Amino acid sequence: MRLSLYIALCLLLGFFGCSDTKSESEVAENQSQVEQKENPISNVDVVTKTNEQKQVSNVSDRSKPNIVILATGGTIAGTTDSHINTTDYTAGVVGVETLINAVPEIKNLANIKGEQIANIDSADMSNEIWLNLAKRLNELLQDSTVDGAVITHGTDTMEETALFLHLVLKSNKPVVIVGAMRPSTAMSADGAKNLYNGVSLAADTRAKGKGVMVVMNDRIQSARYVTKTHTLNVDAFSSTNSGDMGYIVDGEAFFYSLPNKPHTITSEFDVSNLDTLPQVDILYSYANDGSSIAAQALFNHGTKGLVVAGSGAGSIHKNHKETLRQLMQEGLIVVQSSRVNAGMVFASESDSELGFIGSGDLNPQKARVLLMLALTQTNNTKDIARIFARY
Known part of the structure; x- marks a missing residue:
């Protein structure tokens, strides 16, 4: 009887003793397995979500066009102390990143990169800024990963900058100029919608080969014909001799006509080696x-x-x-x-x-x-x- 009890006790000690000889790594692995069993969904969920996020991000990067926003200042980057003041404000205050972040919806349209070329009232536009802007745009548009560009600009000299770029850029990729008639801090400011429309147009493959375009108040205007026709109204631009080039509705462009004069890649003008322009x-x-x-x-x-x-x-x-x-x-x-x-x-x-x-x-x-x-x-x-x- 005593012998039987002794043998049984040894067997029990031998069985439980083998667990004491497990390595620390085995213990940790067992601990992890126990934790997973206690919460079998949460860890799998985290891994799955992480993988899904990576996949969505990669697909998004491949599927969305790459648009560069070049900022030059203007009313769209202006501020005022009064929300109701649309005339007494300072232009060219807000930087490009602030402009981009103020319209997060544009990141659903394209992968966005911003650059600050200048931050001025466009009444102070200079030949030097024109040349720098044109050279930088030509450099960017030669990059196969860049699909189009948007320029934020003051409205006072917008039509002049637009025509200049229309004649000297050497790419058929979409280039869109946008601005605002009301500063960014004003009640019912128009800059955010204009920027959204500008990005949507620059990201549209149908906008290729149409030269530089101006987008204001949902209207698409060719740089060749557009002019400012009102000092204060948000509907301040028109093409009096040719009519609008198109219209944007909820981010979708509808084109009516094409510019009928040489531009961009069919233009003879080249400013790549110029540092000044004739007076x-x-x-x-x-x-x-x-x-x-x-x-x-x-x-x-x-x-x-x-x-x-x-x-x-x-x-x-x-x-x-x-x-x-x-x-x-x-x-x-x-x-x-x-x-x-x-x-x-x-x-x-x-x-x-x-x-x-x-x-x-x-x-x-x-x-x-x-x-x-x-x-x-x-x-x-x-x-x-x-x-x-x-x-």
Whole structure:
């Protein structure tokens, strides 16, 4: 009996003793298995969610286009102390990252990267900023991973920047310029919607090959034709001679027309090796016009070209015209445009013989941009007249 109890006790001690010889790693593994059994769903859930998030992120990166936002300042980046104030504000305050983060919905449309080119009131736009912006855009658009670009810009000189880029960029990828008529801190600010629409258009493959576009108040305008037509209204831009290029509804673009003049990859203008642009100025013609003195002064201080915003279909006061005729003989290039906001200007046969060049349907500020670029190619009057007829 005692022998039987002794044998049974040894067997029991031997059985439980083997657990004491397990390694620490085995103990830890057993502990983990026990914890998993106690909570079998949560750990699997965490792993599954992590994998799903990685997969979604990877798919998203591959499926969404890559859009670069280049910020230059303007009202869209402006602030004011009063939410109801839409006129007395400081432009060019908010940075590009703040603009992007203020419209998180754009990240559903594309993978977004931002760069700050300048942060100014667009009334202070300069040739230097134009050249830097154009060169940076050309560099970015040559990258096969970049699908398009959006530029945030003040509205005062937006149409000029738009045409400049329209003529010097060397890519058919979508480039969209957006801005705002109300500062970012104002009640019912329009910048956020314009930025969203701009990204949606730049991310749209159908926008390729259409040159630079301006998107304001849901309207798509070609850089070639767009102009600012109201000082305060959010519907401040239109294309008086051509009509809108298209419209955006809930982020979807509907196109009506295409630009019919050369641009971007079909343009002859190249600024890649330029550090400066020729000086071109604008003078107005008016009743009892005395601006011939100003024309002479500008020419004496290095102006290479002059655009005259004539009355009606480009008419210039006879006293002013005589001074211009003399200056043209000394090398000044003169383009006739109009202070009227629609229509076309053609130089008469007699004016053409004197050397005047008609701007066609380009307003004075846009004629100035084209004349600047033309003067980077030639100072021959007939060649510049050809350029104006073509572009």
